[in-house]
Amino acid sequence: MTGKDSARTRYEVAVIGGGFAGPLLAAVLARNGVRTLLVEGEEAPRFAVGESMVPYTAALARVVARRYGVPEVEHLTSLEGVRREVSSRCGVLRNMGFVHHRPHLRQHPGEIYQVVNPSVVPPVPHLFREDVDAHLLGVARRRGADVRTGSGARVEGIRIDPDTGVSLRTAAGEEFTAEYVVDAGGRHGPVAQELGLREEPAPARHHSRTLFTHMTGVTPYDATVAGRLHDQPSPWHQGTLHHVFDGGWLWVIPFDNHPRSTNSVCSVGLTLDARRHPARGLAPQEEFDRLLARFPDLAEQFRHAAPARPWTATGRLQYSSKRVVGDRYCLASHTAGFVDPLYSRGLAHSLEVVNALARRLIDAAHDGDWSTGRFQYVEDLQQALFDAHDDLVYASFVSFRDFELFNAVVRTWTVSTVLGALAVENACAAYGRSGDDAVFRDLEQTRHPGSPLPGSAHYNSLGPLTRTLCEEVEAGTRTPKEAADGIFDAIGRADYLPPSLGLGDPDDRFFHNTPARIARAARWVRTDAPDEIGALLKGAMGGLIRERLRGVRRPG
Template identity: 40%
Template sequence: MAPKQFDVIILGSGLAGSILATILAKHGARVLVIDKNAHPRFAIGEAMTPDTDLMMSILSYQYEVPEIAHLSSFENICNHISPSACGLKRSFNFVYHREGQAQNLQETNKLGVHPSSHLFRQDIDLYMANVAVQYGVQLLENTRVIDLSIDRHGVTIATDNNEQFIASYLVDGSGYNSLLTQKFQLREIPTRLKTHSRSIFTHMVGVKRYDDCVPTSQPQDELRWYQGTLHHIFDGGWMWVIPFNNHDRSANPVCSIGLNLDSRRFPKTDTSPEQEFQAFLARFPSIATQFEDAKPVRNWVSTGRLQYSSHRCMGDRFYLLPHAAGFIDPLYSFGLVNSCITIVPLAARLLKAIANKDFSANHFTALEELQQKLLNYNDDLVHCSYIAFSNYNLWNAWRRIWILGSSMRQAKAGLRKRLKISAGKGVELASMEDESNLDYLTPSYEGLGDDFFRQATTLVEQVEAGLRDPNEAAQQVMSLIQSIDFLPNNFYGLGDASQRDLDVASKYGIAEQKRFLFWIKSSSKSEVKRYFDYDIDDLLAAAQQTAAGRS
C-alpha cells in the first residue's frame, strides 16, 4: 500500500499541536496529527494569563479561526465550550508562609487582571482537537510512531499499526519524550538551565476556599482569593491551587493542586507523593486548613527534575514546539503562552514554505532564536523567584520584575494587533510579511535596555551566592524599577514596595494604562525608541488610535 501524503505531520494533539494544525488546515494545508493517547485525557498547564489570552486572540484574528478566540477569555469559554470547562481567574494571588507558623496577612500579594481562565484541560484539549478535525485535519489517536526518517525530499513516518505516511515537514508538539530529540540527539545533557525543581500534583475535591480559612478581607477588597490562581509561597518552593468551581455557572467540583519543590533541597525519595503532601501540610498549618476535607480524585503524579532543554529547536524539514524543546516550571504559567507565541510566526512560515515548496531551515532560524530566548528568560525569572522565596521582601520586589515584563509585552503585542485591526490586515499580512519582525514577541525587557533584566537578575543571584543580603537586594531591585522614567505616576504602583496588591483591571489600573499611552503619544520618537525595540511609527499610530477611543 502506498504511503499517504501530507504537507505537514504534527506529533501530539495537545492544545499547541491542535491549534497549529487547525490554522494550517484552514488555509489549505494537508495536515496529519498523530498522538499515542486519546482524548479526553488529563493534562496540566491549566492556568491562563493575560499574555496567553492576548496571543490566542492574535492567532484567531491573524489566521481567521474564530474557534481559537473561544479560548481567549473566561466568557468565551463559558459561552462557546462549557462553563464547567473553566474556572474564573480574576487575579494572581500569592500567600507567603513560614514553616511552623500561622500565615501573616501582611505578607500576601494580589495582582488583579481582566477576567481570564483556568482550563479544565481534558475538556479544552478535546474541544480543540475536534475543531482541528472539523477543519480537515486527519487525527490518529492511540497510535505510536515507531520510526521516522527525514531527508532532503521530505519526512517518512511509520506507525505501530503498519501504516506509513510521508510529508514535506514535521512538527513535534509532544513533550519531554520527544521522538525527534531522541532521533537527532537534540537534548542538552546536562541542561544549561539554572532552575532546579520537581513537582507532585493531582486533582482534588473538597478543597476549601482560602477566603474561608483566613480572617475576613476588607469589604472594599474586590480581589477574592478563590477567584484566581492561588500560589502558596514558602522558602524552597510553592504550591498552586487552581479551582474550576469558583464561579456560579460551573458544575465542576474539581480543584487542581500541585506542590513544587527545589529538588536540591528536597530531593525525591521513595516516599509516596500522597504521603509527601501530607507531611508538607504538617509543616505549614495555614495551608493545611485549606485541605482538611480535601480528597484526590485521581492518582498523584510525582516527577523528577522538571527542567530540560535542547541545543536546537529545528533542522531540515522539522521544528520542535516549546514543550518538546524544553521546559522550566509551572510558575507564571509560561508554557502555553510560549507555545502560542511560537505558533504566531511558525504558522506563517509553514504556509509560505508550502506555497513556495521551499522548506529550507534558514527560514526558521529567527524563530528558533526567539524560542531559545523565551526559554532562557523564563529560566532566569523562575530561578530568581525560587531564590526570592527565602525572604518576603525580596519576593515582593522580584515579582514586580515579572509584572513589568508581562505588561511591556502586552503593550507591544496588543498595540500591534490594534493597528492591524484598524488597517483591516489579517492573514494576508501574515502570509506576505511572514512575521519577519519578531521584536514584539521577544522577552519583554528589550525596550528597557539590555542591562535592566541582567542587573535585576544579578542582584538576586548574588543572594544565592551569599554575596548580598536579601533585604539589600530587595531595595536595589525596587530602585531599578523606580529608575524607569517613563512609568507615569508609579505605573500600577510597581515602584512602591508598600503597595502589596495591584489591580490592572481596576479604574486606577485602566487610568494608568491611558497615561502610559499618552506618554507614548506625546513623547518624541527618539525618547520612545529608548524603551521599545519596535516600529515607532506603528506604535505611535496605534497609541493615538487607542487614546482617541477608536480601537
C-alpha cells in the same frame, strides 16, 4: 482515510502531539491550505498542567485566531466564550495571587501580593484541559487536518532526509510521508528522541520537581482564618493562587469558582527545589501531607480535600534541546524544553511559537522552500523564551526565602506580563485596522525575540539584573534587602512604566488598575511617556476598549 490511502498521500506538514500546541498548529495550517497530518498516540483524556489563561495568553490567542482565520481559538480567551462554545467545566481567573509562608508560623497578613485583571479585559478562564484539548482536536479535524489518535497512532519510527522529506511509521504499521515534521509531543517527543537532541543534563539554573492532581473539597483560602485577615482587592479563589515558601511553591487553580461551573475540582500542585528537597520514595499524598504539616495556615485550606484522580509525580522538570530547528523538522513549545509552571507561562509560550512557526510553514508550503534558514527565528524565539523564564523562576525560588526580596522579584514578572499583554493588544488592534500581516512580521525583526519592548535597553536588562542580584544572594555576597532595593531602584528608573501603577513601590502590594489609576496613567501617556511606550499604550488601550464594546454587543 485507510492505511492504503494514507500511503499515497504526501502531507506538507506532519504534526506529532495532541495536547495544546499540536492541534492548535494543525488547525491553523489546515485552515490556510496546508495538507496537514496530526498524530497523537496517547489515549484521551489526558491530565496536563497549563490551565491558567492569563490576559497575556488570551491576547496571544486572539492574535492566532484572527491572523490565521480560526475563530474557534478565540473561544478560549474569555470565560463566557469557553463556557458557551467549549466546556462548562472551566473556572474563572480574575487575578494572580501570591501568599508567602514561613515554616511552623502563622501566615503574616502583610506578606501577600496580587495582580488583578483590569476591568476592561473580559474575565478569562481557568482551562479544564481535557475538555479544551479535545476541543482543539475537533477544530483541527473540522478545519481539514487528517487526525489520527489512539495507541495505534503512536509514532515508532522516523526517517528525515534533508532533500526528500520525512517518513513516519506508527504502532499500527501505517506509513506517512511529509515535507516537514513538527514535534509537539512534549518531553518524550519522538523527533527529539530519534535525533538525540536532548541536552543532558539540562543547563537550566533552576532545578525543581513537582507532584500534582485534581482535588475536591478544597476550601477557598478566603474562608480560612489567615485568608480572612487579608486586604487584597479580589478574592483569592477567583484566580490562580500561589502559596510560596522557602524551597518551593504550591498552586491552587479552581474550576468551581463561578455559579455556572459544572465542575467540583481544583487543580493542585506542589513544586519543590529538587536539590533542597530530593525525592525520597514517599507516596505523593504522604509528601503533600508532610508539607502541609509545616505550614498551619496552608493546611487549613486542604483539611477536607481529597484527590479526585491519581497523583502525578515527576523527576527533575527542566529539560532542553541542543537545537530545536533543523533540516525538515522543528521541536515546538514543550518539546523544545520546559522550566517550571510558575507564573503560568506555558500556554503563552505555546501560542508565541505557533504564531511564529505557522506563518513560516504556510509560506514554505506555498513556495516549496523548506530550507532550515527560514525557520531560524523560531529557534531564536524558543531559546529566548526558555532563558528568560529560567532566569525569572531561578530568581523567584531564591526570593521565596525572604518576602521583601520576593516582593521585588515578582514585580519583574508583573512588568513583563503587563507589557507583554499591552504589546500584543497593540499589534492586534493595528491588525484589526489594517489587515496587514506585516504588523506581526515587524515584531519579529529584533535582537530580543519575544520582548515587548525590543528597543528598550533598560527593559531588556531587567530580567538579567534580577537574576544576577539573586545569584549574589544565594552566594552570600549580597543580602536579600540589598537585592530587593536594587530591583526596586531599577523599576523606579524605568521610563516606560506609568508611576501611577505603583510597580516601584514596595508598599503597594496590589497591582489593581482602578479607574483613578487608569486616569493618571492616561495623563502620563499624554504628557510624559516616551514616544514608543506612548504609542504602544494608546494603541493597546484603544484596542481593549473596542474589544470590550464588541463583547457587550455580541449576542447570546
